[in-house]
Amino acid sequence: MVEESGDVSDAVPRISRGIEVYGGSDGAVSWSGVELTADSMRELGAGPWAERVGDLAATREFLAGLRSLAATDMETEFISTLLEAEPEPLPWQVGEALAEVLLEHWHGALWVWDGARDRRTRKASLPGADLVGLCVADGSARLLFGEVKSSSQVDCPPSVMVGAKGMIEQLKRLSGKDDHLTLMKWLNVRCRTPEHKAAYRGAVNRWVKSQGKDIQLFGCLVRDTTPQEKDLGGRAAHLAKTVVEPMHALLTAWYLPVAMTTWPQHVGVRDLG
Template identity: 80%
Template sequence: MGENSALDGAVPRISQGIEVYAGKDGAVSWSGVELTADVMRELREGPWAERVGDLAATRDFLTELRGLATTDMETDTLKALLASEPEPLPWQVGEALAEVLLEHWHGALWLWDGARDRRTRKASLPGADLVGLCVADGSARLLFGEVKSSSEQSAPPGVMTGSDGMIHQLEKLSAKDDHLTLMKWLRFRCLTPEHKAAYQTAAGRWVKSMGKDVQLFGCLVRDTAPEPKDLSNRAKELAKTVVEPMHALLTAWYLPVAMSSWPDHVGVLDHG
């Protein structure tokens, strides 16, 4: 955020991808975006890898651990444990990419890195995938969302449909049932005066609108050719539930890198 207020929305920018389709139905918008080789290079050299691995905090953590090893046996044991740390799973890398792109292109403000909350090596945290604030025009709104990654050739892929699909999950997030739990989680991660002020603005809008003034994001990360059917019909279905002042944006990002190789692409594991 630099020296600016959290409500300024000032985030270092990365190059835009190429929008290949878009649509709107009421309070729901959707778009498909191809990420070019240049965009992928920018992401790989900076914010994507950082978000996947929480690199700055991880480096501090590892430095501290190494400082606690006082014998050769302890040092060797620590090296063996670090070498056994698995690489992030493709879905985790896809989720981190969505967070980075929403931050750079859509005003998302993340108050916490989700990588810090993983309590087991392959665990997915309960609740919404995305919890933060959406900052625009000098104001802030609560941000809730879901991320799905898929290599499936069908359009839409299975991750968009059914009881575990993105649309059903966003429909649930449009209701107020889980909002207080997510807001409580978010509030306790506001560690600076700027973030606390932005949260108060967003929470105030939520209260005044009786739980309706929320920004929803649905993110689909793909390694397939762009296909409007990935989003269009599902978005129109969501528009029956999401109405003003709530808004929802569904975005499909199409990567020129196979999903199975996303962890290798970002290459975050470097324990030295």
């Protein structure tokens, strides 16, 4: 067993790495299976995982403004009752947030926006790619598109990986140019800092010069089962028939030591003070 490898910006706090239990590559596609350790789970649950699930900084600011409008005890009680009744995030939402955090910490992903802000309802599944951002390595950026699936299914691979609606077919569609402009437009208006704008321009320049081929794809599978290379190995070979240089794809399965049904409790997003 070896530790998982990946580029990590010095500006991003480090999370204890999981243990890579399998991996391989086929052309421009690579894959790895990683067991998260107890240390990783504690560090994630204490901050970055919960932050990503609930967009906590923005949520706290919103709640502070809402509470400031309560002028009577009845109004204060009304707001408190609503907050207590708000449902926990669903396990798949927690799994998606975990993938974003780990890609940021271990694989150079740069997120310019928290997708939690775009949900119209707490249980909403937004259309389009699950992951839209930038991938920064060696001082340059590429467009990043990807998909996240969470599964407790004992089958290897689980059903979320196969079929017309499975991860591999979704990644194959993202490898084409049909949806790129829509995703790039979404990303462009959310790049608000000079650093994000510069990274975006560099990534789009690579995309244009390669005629839409120089992008980074990520396929993330979040599991609470025993690691099995069959989760990814055969699927990666299938994807490699479509994804070729200069495009790259990484399939990663993260195996958590706690049941998927309990993931929302591990991030504590309802404890907003």
